[in-house]
Amino acid sequence: MKAKARKLGRGVALVGAGMSKFGSFPEKTGRDLFFEAFRELLASVDKGFDPREIEAIYLGNYSSDLFEGQGHIAPIIADWVGLAPRPATRIEDACASSGVALRQGALAIASGLYDVVLVGGVEKMTSLPTERVTDVLATGGDALFEIPAGFTFPGFYAAMATAYIHKYGAPLEALMRVGIKNHKHGALNEKAQFNLTIRQIMENKLAKAKAQGRPLPSWAGELDFLRDEAANPVIAWPLRLFDCSPISDGAAALLLVAEERAKDFTDKPVYLIGSGQASDGALHSRPELASIRAAKLAAQEAYAMAGVGPKDIRLAEVHDCFTIAELIATEDLGFFPPGEGWKAAMEGLTSLHSPRPINTSGGLKAKGHPVGASGAAQAVELWQQLRGQAGPRQVPGEPALGLTHNVGGTGQTCVVHIFRRG
Amino acid sequence: MASIDREFTAASFYKFLNEHKLMGSRCRACGRTYLPPRPLCPECFREEMAWAEMSGRGRLLAFTAVHVAPTGMVAAGYGRDNPYCTGIVKLEEGPAISAQILGFDPKRPEGIKLGAPLKAVFLERGEGQARRTSLGFQP
Ligand SMILES: [Zn+2]
Numbered sequence: 001m002k003a004k005a006r007k008l009g010r011g012v013a014l015v016g017a018g019m020s021k022f023g024s025f026p027e028k029t030g031r032d033l034f035f036e037a038f039r040e041l042l043a044s045v046d047k048g049f050d051p052r053e054i055e056a057i058y059l060g061n062y063s064s065d066l067f068e069g070q071g072h073i074a075p076i077i078a079d080w081v082g083l084a085p086r087p088a089t090r091i092e093d094a095c096a097s098s099g100v101a102l103r104q105g106a107l108a109i110a111s112g113l114y115d116v117v118l119v120g121g122v123e124k125m126t127s128l129p130t131e132r133v134t135d136v137l138a139t140g141g142d143a144l145f146e147i148p149a150g151f152t153f154p155g156f157y158a159a160m161a162t163a164y165i166h167k168y169g170a171p172l173e174a175l176m177r178v179g180i181k182n183h184k185h186g187a188l189n190e191k192a193q194f195n196l197t198i199r200q201i202m203e204n205k206l207a208k209a210k211a212q213g214r215p216l217p218s219w220a221g222e223l224d225f226l227r228d229e230a231a232n233p234v235i236a237w238p239l240r241l242f243d244c245s246p247i248s249d250g251a252a253a254l255l256l257v258a259e260e261r262a263k264d265f266t267d268k269p270v271y272l273i274g275s276g277q278a279s280d281g282a283l284h285s286r287p288e289l290a291s292i293r294a295a296k297l298a299a300q301e302a303y304a305m306a307g308v309g310p311k312d313i314r315l316a317e318v319h320d321c322f323t324i325a326e327l328i329a330t331e332d333l334g335f336f337p338p339g340e341g342w343k344a345a346m347e348g349l350t351s352l353h354s355p356r357p358i359n360t361s362g363g364l365k366a367k368g369h370p371v372g373a374s375g376a377a378q379a380v381e382l383w384q385q386l387r388g389q390a391g392p393r394q395v396p397g398e399p400a401l402g403l404t405h406n407v408g409g410t411g412q413t414c415v416v417h418i419f420r421r422g
Numbered sequence: 423m424a425s426i427d428r429e430f431t432a433a434s435f436y437k438f439l440n441e442h443k444l445m446g447s448r449c450r451a452c453g454r455t456y457l458p459p460r461p462l463c464p465e466c467f468r469e470e471m472a473w474a475e476m477s478g479r480g481r482l483l484a485f486t487a488v489h490v491a492p493t494g495m496v497a498a499g500y501g502r503d504n505p506y507c508t509g510i511v512k513l514e515e516g517p518a519i520s521a522q523i524l525g526f527d528p529k530r531p532e533g534i535k536l537g538a539p540l541k542a543v544f545l546e547r548g549e550g551q552a553r554r555t556s557l558g559f560q561p
Contacts, residue, residue: 135492142520144432145458148556149520150488150495150508158486159509166484166536237487237505237531284510284518289484 005304008110011259013269014419016045017383019376022250022368023193030064030073030124031080033251033370037120038081041253044383046266051081054255055114057088058105060098060121061372066136068124077122092372094140095321097121098252099375099406099415103275105256115258121373122251133247137371140409142282154244156283156410157322158236163289164324165238170342172238176226177345178323179242179365185352186362188393193248193368198222205231243323248368252376254383262422270386274308274418276301283410292411295332299405302416303334306401310334313418314399315356315385317378319407320363326350329405330358333416352393360385360393375406375415386421426473430461439555442544446517448474457517476513478542480559482535483518485509487528498547505529511540511559525560 018040020033042051057078064073078088091101098121105119125133137153146156164170179198186192187200196204202225209216219225226232232240255265262269278297280286286293303309310333318333320326327341335356336344344350350358361367361381364374382402384390404417428434430447435458438445446457450470454463457476462469488495489505500506507523524543526534540559547554 130490131493131496134490135494138492146520147492147494150491150500150506150522151486151520152488152490152492154490155486155488155508159484162486162536163484233502234487234489234505236489237528239486282520284483284520289510 006301007305008106008275009112010110012106012109012272013257013259013262013422014254014272014379014383015257015262015265015269016041016255017253017380018042018044019191019252019373019380020250021191022248022370022377024126024247025249026126028124028249030061030068030070030122030251031077033124033249034077034120034122034253035081037251037253041255045255046268047264049265051083053116054083054086054118055116056086056108057083057118057120058091058101058108059088060091060101060375062092062094062097062123062140063136064122064124067128073122077120083118093413094408095319095369095371096375096406096408096413096415097372099378099404099417100277100408100413102254102376102379102417103277103415105254106272106275109256109258115261117256119254119256119376120252121376123370123372124249125247125370126249130247146282146284152236154236154239154322157324158239159283160289160328160410161238161322161324164328167290168339168342170327173223174327174342174345175238175243175323176223178320178326179226180222181345181348181351182320182326182359182363182365185360185393186366188391189362189367192362192366193246194362194366198225198242202231239322239324245321245364245369248370250368250370250373250377252373252380254376254379268387269422270383271420271422272417273420274302274306275416276305277413277415280412282412290328291338292328292332292407292414294411294414295329295405295407295416298414298416299333302403302418306418308401308418313356313401313403315360315382315395316358316403316405317361317363317381318358318405319374320359320365321369321407323365325407326358326363333403333405352395357395360390360395375404378404378406379417379419382419386419428473430459430471432458435459436555439544439557440553442555444476444478444542444557446474446476446515447471455515455517457513457515457519474515476515476542478513480511480513480540482523482538482540482559483510483512484536485523485531485534487531507531507534519557522556522558523560524558
């Protein structure tokens with residue numbers, strides 16, 4: 001199916017954004033986390049605004065039901081931040097929930113129905129033990145035909161990794177390079193769950209062993225550390241702990257307005273110029289396992305809408321729920337030809353100071369992956385980068401175009417957005 | 423096979439599996455085969471399926487060795503000390519399916535080659551009314 005060039009009915013601008021700190025917060029519920037994001041969003045609107053101007057809320061959330069015992073979370077959150085009785089709609093598309101919420105919010109404005117919309121995402125995951133989190137995440141796959149086979153979420157991406165490695169001859173070091181790079185970026189992001197490089201994590205472990213008088217491991221460097229089964233155990237072969245995004249709590253919030261209203265809020269808006277979304281069946285039903293078909297289709301639609309191509313994109317936040325997913329994403333988005341993504345990662349062509357940095361926020365790997373919040377949080381990073389406000393991780397040279405790539409499950413949902421500096 | 427009077431549902435698929443049959447559906451209009459079975463052909467949008475028994479012969483397309491297991495597999499004795507392999511197998515009839523992969527050492531996954539020929543096995547878990555058959559593949 002070829003994507004036709006679709007257009008929004010009218011322009012949409014991002015005029016405010018905020019996110020909570022990502023991490024593990026035993027004392028905080030989903031609504032507390034969302035309030036942190038909302039408070040930061042309010043402060044981010046340059047000319048200030050009255051939150052009563054918000055007409056509707058679209059909230060991405062994967063599974064507050066199973067994680068927190070709280071269903072029907074959209075009106076709860078809306079009320080918590082003072083927005084009831086405005087319409088509040090929850091969007092559930094697994095890890096792409098808030099990327100799709102962003103698209104729904106944009107469509108609601110483009111349709112002419114609303115001028116001012118709040119888009120959010122929230123997930124509170126750390127209340128459950130790891131095995132139960134594994135179960136909940138696995139329900140994003142096919143509960144009738146994939147889960148009974150023993151697939152877990154890391155398992156799906158591990159299987160894709162074997163297909164990718166088999167097809168293109170990629171070494172496992174390429175996966176490790178993705179993790180090392182994203183942790184380097186995360187170390188520059190105070191909101192990141194892992195605000196540390198892998199080298200720092202390694203050195204902390206050495207210091208701890210020394211303090212406790214235990215024998216010191218002889219890691220020669222980060223790669224050596226990552227190859228050590230004791231330091232970096234296998235989760236689902238060939239993926240190890242440092243190939244996997246963490247279990248996280250967090251929230252993100254975006255303020256979208258009709259383009260003609262943007263200057264009422266800020267002189268530096270960020271325009272949403274491309275949006276694409278696609279779906280697919282279970283992983284085993286797809287003709288190609290070393291690529292994600294729905295991501296390619298979503299990207300085609302977003303590029304066609306924006307009237308730009310992969311070469312025009314200066315930076316991207318891609319869905320690196322696992323390191324292999326980032327390699328595949330950079331190919332599906334057309335940044336590198338099929339089979340070349342792993343070489344680019346090895347050569348440093350995706351790091352902060354490269355021509356097209358990937359995951360300057362630290363990505364899901366280092367920033368954290370509160371699943372329903374991740375899509376919106378990607379847009380928070382672009383909001384900061386395209387306005388020159390990303391601090392120590394700012395992409396130099398006033399980047400003009402950025403892209404977000406948000407994947408639900410194994411690629412049963414993919415949503416891509418393109419943003420332009422105003 | 424055309425006369426089998428079972429709906430094209432997951433329940434029917436698992437009922438066949440209990441009888442040690444791996445059954446898909448074949449579209450009588452366009453000839454495509456689906457596994458798991460489905461009632462509606464997504465290619466030609468017709469609802470003219472017939473049951474089709476799979477040979478059970480296929481090749482390994484992708485796999486993993488799971489060390490952090492979900493609770494269902496932990497209950498079956500798997501986990502960090504006893505990993506298991508699961509994967510995707512492409513059958514000679516065309517479709518591919520997810521299944522547990524047996525006959526290899528999950529602690530030495532480097533030795534498992536994609537493309538390896540496999541055949542279906544029917545794994546019995548539980549007893550009496552609780553007996554469930556699940557699908558596996560092995561060399
Ligand atoms: Zn057909």
